[in-house]
Amino acid sequence: MKKLLSLLLALVLIFALVSCGGAGNTAAPETGSPDVSMEPSVQPSEQPSSEPEAPSDETVLFTDSVGREVEVPANITRIAASGAMAQIVIFPLAPDALVGVASKWTDEAAGYLDEKYYNLPVMGQFYGSEDLNLEEIAARDPQVIIDVGEPKSSIVEDMDGIMEQVGIPTVHIDAATGTMGDAYRMLGKLLGMEDEAEVLAQYCESVVSRTNEIVGQLGADGKTSLIYCSGTDGLNVLAKTSYHAEVIDLLSDNAAVVDEPSSKGTGNPVDMEQLLIWNPDVILFAPDSVYDAAGSDPAWQQLDAVKNGHYYEVPFGPYNWMGFPPSVNRYMGMIWMAQLLYPETAQYDMYEETAKYYDLFYHCELSQAQYDALVANSLGK
Secondary structure, eight states: OHHHHHHHHHHHHHHHHHHHHTOOOOOOOOOOOTTOOOEESSOOOSSOOSSOOOOTTOEEEEEOTTSOEEEEESSOOOEEESSHHHHHHHHHHOGGGBOSBSSOOOGGGGGTSOHHHHTOOBOOOSSSSSOOOHHHHHHHOOSEEEEEEOOOTTHHHHHHHHHHHHOSOEEEEEOOTTTHHHHHHHHHHHHTOHHHHHHHHHHHHHHHHHHHHHHHHHOTTOSOEEEEEESTTSOEEOOTTOGGGHHHHHHSEEOOOOSSOOOSTTOEEOOHHHHHHHOOSEEEEOTTSSHHHHTTOTTGGGSHHHHTTOEEEOOBSSSBTTOSSOSTHHHHHHHHHHHHHOHHHHOOOHHHHHHHHHHHHHOOOOOHHHHHHHTTTTSOO
16 A cells, blocks of 8 residues: 555656646747847747747747848748858858858868858859749758848848748848948847857958058048959959949049949949050959959050059959958958058058958868968069
8 A cells, every 4th residue: 555655646746747847938039129129929938947948939020121020930040041142141150050052152162161061052042043943942941031231122022022932031131341240230139149240240340440440541642543353354343433342442542433333243344445544553353354464465564553563363262352242251352452552551460360251251260371372463472
């Protein structure tokens, strides 16, 4: 009888413990930013728990940069980038959450990226092209699609259209060179990675601040006359006031003045006669342009910049340091251009700065040999 009573008491105790332990409370995400609304759409249990874990089906409302309230998972671990701009911004913060890439990495990127990132499947761009791979998206099952960049006038319709097409929550986060810090803070809030995002935010803001300080010390007439040439023949320029010339305009006197600056990354087509009229002190050649041939080409030799050896090739790997896409790679471009044009004012240790950037944005421990190869044609002869 005693044994039977003891067994019954033990069963009652086990049942009580299981009942009490099975009603853990899930804490709602913190709210504190005026730009981001994170309100649970399902009610947490009333019973507190010492180690709260969000149920996999819990969702929250996220207010994106254009005021759209989107229901997203509370715990996001699988992300799709809407395009190349979003991909390059998200990768530094959450590379392991990316289920694929919008555009294939370049061959050069293989030397800087971990193999698991370099070999991510290509899902295509969610708008603006015809390469979207719906089968790959379904197989990878992202929880959210993130769009990053400057919004078009149709951004709300674009984001809603993607959601309707693929049935996946889609959010837009505004980002420009001067506001990337806030973009990272919003991304951090969305992904529950506030501390990691703050490191990137402060880095971007510090580079912009230091660049503005350098420019301020140059004075009104202290900027170097410069032209950025691209294209297989070098006869395309990033014109003054164009979107893609933002960093060039900031750090130099962009001599490429045209009536209608192109908004495309390819810039405005010109001819050698026009380049001779502008005749800048410095020429920057885009990667895969005519840098190698310019020094021995009689036509290019007519330009003072080439004649005097003041022409350089923009570093490339995994991306062009000056843009294309015009995103966080521009911060490395700011540091490089400042040191190239105004070394006594900038006084950067370029290897140290480059290694820091590659660690933060590509998760790469940059070797001296890799650095030397990157800047072989970029910091003077």
